[in-house]
Amino acid sequence: MRTRNSGTVENEAVVPTDVADLRRSVAAGAIGVFVHWFDWAAYAYLAGTVATVFFPAEDSTTGLLAVFGVFAVSFGIRPVGALVFGPLGDRIGRKRTLSLVIFLMSGATLCIGLLPGYASIGIAAPLLLVGLRLIQGFAAGGEFGSAASFLAESAPGKRRGFGVSWLEVGSLLGFLAGSFVFLLLSTGLDAGQLTSWGWRIPFLVSAPLGVIGYVIRNKIEDTPEYRTLEANGSVPRSPARELLRHHKRELLQAAGLMAAMHVPFYAVLTYLVTYETDHLGHPADSAALLATAISLLGLVLVPLFGLLSDRVGRKPVFVGATAALLVLATPAFSLMRTGLAGTWIAGLALGVILAAILGTYAVWSAEIFPTRTRQSGLSVAYNITAALFAGTVPYLMTVLISATGSTLVPGPYLMVFAAGGLVAAMSLRETAGSALLHPGDVAEAAPVESREPAAQ
Numbered sequence: 001m002r003t004r005n006s007g008t009v010e011n012e013a014v015v016p017t018d019v020a021d022l023r024r025s026v027a028a029g030a031i032g033v034f035v036h037w038f039d040w041a042a043y044a045y046l047a048g049t050v051a052t053v054f055f056p057a058e059d060s061t062t063g064l065l066a067v068f069g070v071f072a073v074s075f076g077i078r079p080v081g082a083l084v085f086g087p088l089g090d091r092i093g094r095k096r097t098l099s100l101v102i103f104l105m106s107g108a109t110l111c112i113g114l115l116p117g118y119a120s121i122g123i124a125a126p127l128l129l130v131g132l133r134l135i136q137g138f139a140a141g142g143e144f145g146s147a148a149s150f151l152a153e154s155a156p157g158k159r160r161g162f163g164v165s166w167l168e169v170g171s172l173l174g175f176l177a178g179s180f181v182f183l184l185l186s187t188g189l190d191a192g193q194l195t196s197w198g199w200r201i202p203f204l205v206s207a208p209l210g211v212i213g214y215v216i217r218n219k220i221e222d223t224p225e226y227r228t229l230e231a232n233g234s235v236p237r238s239p240a241r242e243l244l245r246h247h248k249r250e251l252l253q254a255a256g257l258m259a260a261m262h263v264p265f266y267a268v269l270t271y272l273v274t275y276e277t278d279h280l281g282h283p284a285d286s287a288a289l290l291a292t293a294i295s296l297l298g299l300v301l302v303p304l305f306g307l308l309s310d311r312v313g314r315k316p317v318f319v320g321a322t323a324a325l326l327v328l329a330t331p332a333f334s335l336m337r338t339g340l341a342g343t344w345i346a347g348l349a350l351g352v353i354l355a356a357i358l359g360t361y362a363v364w365s366a367e368i369f370p371t372r373t374r375q376s377g378l379s380v381a382y383n384i385t386a387a388l389f390a391g392t393v394p395y396l397m398t399v400l401i402s403a404t405g406s407t408l409v410p411g412p413y414l415m416v417f418a419a420g421g422l423v424a425a426m427s428l429r430e431t432a433g434s435a436l437l438h439p440g441d442v443a444e445a446a447p448v449e450s451r452e453p454a455a456q
Helices: 019-045 047-054 060-076 078-092 094-114 124-154 157-188 191-196 198-219 224-231 239-246 248-280 284-312 314-336 340-358 361-368 371-390 393-404 410-426
Strands: none
Touching (some): 019 047, 019 198, 019 248, 047 191, 047 198, 060 124, 060 371, 078 124, 078 371, 094 198, 124 157, 124 224, 124 361, 124 371, 157 198, 157 248, 157 340, 191 198, 224 371, 239 371, 248 340, 248 371, 248 393, 248 410, 284 314, 284 361, 314 340, 340 361, 361 371
16 A cells, blocks of 8 residues: 555555455355355245245235245345444444344344244244344345445456456355255155255254354455555545435436346246246246256356456446346246246246346446445445345235236336336446545545545
8 A cells, every 4th residue: 555755545445466365355255145145045945835834824825925025024124234234334344244244144044943833832933033034134234235345345456347246156156055955855855844844954054154154254354445444544434424415326326226136136036936836837846946047057157247347348238138138028928938948948048137237236336336435335225125126026926916817927027127227227337447446535534524525
């Protein structure tokens, strides 16, 4: 880090050059999202069993809606977590919030795996389930902003898209592991075994993974950009206030990108399993196998699309993907109704589009915010859109298909968010290769309230 004669740190971060350090940074950023999405996938894939254990009802649809309702409620608390952990990370650093959120998530997941069902403790069972899901949602509100900020600020500028894409590789690995465990459970256990004890396995397994993640995150250094703010005395006192006063436009733009990611992500990787079994009549193991195939495809393509965005820019990749989704969403769900082969072709096509979105949205969103408010901006934009649009996907799809009688409903629903993502993308400038320290980040000590907006 260079200094002027006055001792003030220049607007330049020291980028780590040690390959082992960069690998540790990627591992620290990705392991938390792996644990988080493994738990979310397990809950979604085991929705029918969880409904039986915790929400006894006269018909399966009522129980399923109850489970998806808890799924949505846990997303509703995420903006609260974002408002706590986002500004906290901008004030005390990315490392500390990364460690804290994985500790909370893993503890709540372990408790769910040990929770008695309705048959044992009655109404206390669903109430405790809701409480633990709220804790998970609160902690998850700090996961993305912490991890995305950390990875963006740890990766070399010329390969930042590739580096940040590993955040979504962690997400897909979590979904892949969740779908694989569901496949093993659904094929290896009968319905009685799955209901009595089998459903607990994924929740118990994620606890030691969380411990490993906590240890890794607790040993890493904070990012070069954040250390630059600390050395220059430019760590913000009120990052949330600064964000809302000076960066509302960037907040809305990031929200547009993220909404265009959330809905296809949950529609393709979570809801599609239920859609296939309930509305297309496909076997549960076949639905889980397709989800596994889509996740594997994403593991290969997401880093490649991140790398492509480093070479040609974020805008061409993201715009191309959302335009393809706008055109192909409804035809894809129409194709699924032709049979199993059509479902696989359509599902894999949607998986390719999703991979392109996943490879670019996080790094583009990180680059548009200044370092002083980056974690706040990412956390708020991500979790508000998640609460409004992501967690509600399974519930709304179930309700809308039931109300309309049409299994094509998911197609037009995806088109709406693809159009919103296109609008947001067209309003943004290209940021590939840009500096993460913006001109206002290390402005010399003036009160936060009197600062001018950071130049974009």
